Amino acid sequence: MSPAERAFRALGLQPFGFQTEVWDAIAAGRSGLLNAATGTGKTYAIWGGLLNRLAGQTDPLAACPRILWITPMRALAADTARALQRLADSALPGLRVGLRTGDTPSTERARQDRMPPQVLVTTPESLSLLLSKPQGLQMLTRVMAVVADEWHELLGNKRGVQLQLCLAALSRGAASPLVWGLSATLGNLSEAAACLCHSVTVAGDDTSPCLVMAQTQKPLQVATLLPPQAGRFPWAGHLGLTMRDSVVQAIEASASTLVFTNTRSQAELWYQALLEARPDWAGLLALHHGSLDKAARAWVETATAQGGLKAVVATSSLDLGVDFAPVDQVIQIGSPKGMARLMQRAGRSGHQPGKTSRLFLVPTHALEILESYAVQEALIRGRIESRLPPQAPMDVLVQHLATRVLGCPMDSAALYAEVRLAYSYRQLSRQAFDWAIDFLARGGASLTAYPDFHRLEKDAAGRWQLTDGRLARRHRLSIGTIVSDASMRLAWASGGSLGQIEESFIGRLKPGDTFLFAGRALELVRVKDLTAYVRLASKKAGAVPRWNGGNMPLSTELSATVRDVLTAVCADLLRDPARPPGSPAPEIEALWPLLHTQAERSWLPAAGDFLIERYDTRDGAHCFLYPFAGRTVHLGLATLLGFRLSQRSAISLSYAVNDYGLALLVPREQAGALSPESLREALFRPADALAQDLLDALQTGGLAQRRFREIARVAGLVFAGLPGAEKTSRQFAASSNLFYEVFQKYDPENALYQQSWQEVQREECNMVELSQAIDRCQSAQWRWIALSRPSPFSFPLMVERLREQLSTEKLADRVARMLQEAQSEA
DSSP states (O other): OOHHHHHHHHTTOOOOHHHHHHHHHHHTTOOEEEEOOTTSSHHHHHHHHHHHHHHTSSSTTOSSOOEEEEOSSGGGHHHHHHHHHHHHHHHSTTOOEEEESTTSOHHHHHHHHHSOOSEEEEOHHHHHHHHTSHHHHHHTTTOOEEEETTHHHHHTSHHHHHHHHHHHHHHTSSSOOEEEEEESSOSOHHHHHHHHHHHHHHHTTOOOOEEEEOOOOOOEEEEEOOOTTGGGSOSSOSSOGGGHHHHHHHHHTSSOEEEEOSSHHHHHHHHHHHHHHOGGGBTTEEEEOTTBOHHHHHHHHHHHHTTOOSEEEEOGGGSSSOOOTTOOEEEEESOOSSHHHHHHHHTTSSOSTTOOEEEEEEOSSTHHHHHHHHHHHHHHHTOOOOOOOOOOOHHHHHHHHHHHHHHSOBOHHHHHHHHTTSGGGTTOOHHHHHHHHHHHHHOTTTOTTOGGGOOOEEOTTSOEEOOOHHHHHHHHHHOOSOOOOOEEEEEETTSOEEEEEEHHHHTTOOTTOEEEETTEEEEEEEEETTEEEEEEOSSOOOOOOOOTTTTOOOOHHHHHHHHHHHHHHHHHHHHOSSSOSSSOOHHHHHHHHHHHHHHHHSOOOOTTEEEEEEEEETTEEEEEEEOOSOHHHHHHHHHHHHHHHHHHSOOOOEEEEOSSOEEEEEOGGGGGGGSHHHHHHHHOSOGGGHHHHHHHHHHHHTHHHHHHHHHHHHTTSSOOOSTTSOOOHHHHHHHHHHHHHHHHHHOTTOHHHHHHHHHIIIIISOHHHHHHHHHHHHHSEEEEEEOSSOOTTTHHHHHHHHHTTSOHHHHHHHHHHHHHHHHSOO
């Protein structure tokens, strides 16, 4: 009996077929990717195989890391370590599992340096930091396997690229480690496996990573919580608090519930609303998001895992990895915006093999009822988003090259060969690599005169090294590729920490102002040394921290399903406006009054239609366009149209976007700029003009300049400051903007400057989807409708524009008045 089988028997478990398949693949020395639904046992599948392999090694309990387990979030590390240790205690007694993340105390890290555990649970950033130290490299020389947990979360971003480069460095050792990934929800599994295993399959001359698909299908039930009177359901809204009573009833009917929101501000408001509705749930209702203090998050995770809470209101901070077996249902507030996110969150319930995952969707406004139905249709059709790895981001490369030579001097040939083992850099040209080295060695073409940018130098053997102690210290403090908004510490004036909060939010407040945080109404006392001091407020809070994420875009797959569903429903309604045919889904029946109103006031865009609405208010002339292509595409289209229209004549134009369409607004005296002829000319441009026009438009909008700030930090151009003396967000922005302007004027071919434009095109505007959306609009029949009152489709776009101008309370009052007017009888 193998160690894994022995451990399974001790825990009363019977291995599934896919688990033994993984064990056999690992025993044969193969790397690969396991795809299995959340809660079906994929962690034990990989872990059991590695325990079997480790048990067969010489001296398996030697004091050195043999297995690295990479988690995408450090909040998952403790739970992961507990799960690994539980199986290891029965399979290989004496094996130690350790944690090494940004939350690990320095004393524990020092102890690990002296006596390393056999298994190290860590993050991409912490692994990169280990590679920057000679003693860290020495510690990792006997690693036999690396596991990338929740690989789908890392695959499509720069943190995943950072991990690729770390794996390439580890694969250059005497014995290349096995590499395995775990993925629950992903549309491009073959590419995901090839990306993760590229360094070891190339180094080992094996071009076919093993892809294991779990045959165990986890039951999933998805339903929509609909308002009692959907015909009067708000046409627009961000919080959806009109559904509070329905959510309370659903929580009451279940033993344990996770309530997911898409933003932290939404989580704060829903936590407060639920507690107001059920004061008796005090102590049984908890709040969890990434800005809360670590101790508070840990308490919630432990209490949930032990079944001690009735419900937890959470954000993506609880999306991944944490095993909450007692949770038997999930409630999603608002649209999940993507199928992978929905399945990931649904899997937090029934988190055991064979148990059913249950998820309720809670629309926050009427059009999200359509999305709720589209979600269920997409599940039936098997539409899951793909995540594509970034291709050769230069900022990550510059940072990694400095990291590698800081830990171990290397010559250019060795560095270039190693970097190309990473999938994202497999086609990196020698010219691009040499640019990165030159940039590190002398600051490139425009920063040669500044010693701080002469980071690398050659030793006597011709190897690159980073020997300046000050620059080395700065680099280690800057390691990391995901840059969040500048935040500051939030603490009680009487002592004690509450967590982190956006500096930009606190900057809008003055002492005495109140806001919600961690489920409490707080009053700002003072701001000092990057800390905001607060006390409990005696009056009702009037503001909520607005973290980025409120404008999460609808995924391409879900956007396509929404278009398909809307086309079918509109065709039915045009045939018989009285009621939907047959036995319609509850969502369609609930949505029918809104669509009927849309048809009466405007037009229902059936297949081959492109709807454009015009409406004049005291604010100006509004033009609403509905490509139904998702927020990101609509942002690019609005930017493009604004630029092209302004080329014809001088106009004062503003815009707003959502997942269904975009709104253009000009002063009433300039209404001619939004005529059908003007819009047709703006859209009907040659396809080859799209990229250049968009670049020219974005140049004036500043998107590339804002994107460059992250690139500058990752590449080490801008230093955020020493601990306790961090730069403010304004100082940081000013520094990065200065570099942007220098490169723009004196070094336009600078790879980092060029990268900012590439990222804007790919990530901010989604050029591929934008081009396809324009093609659909051009070939469609244009339906041009003049509105006498706002339509259900146009109303959310009007609210979207106001959201940027008004506080939460003022916006709610204004929207209520607008909605009453819009829904009133003519």
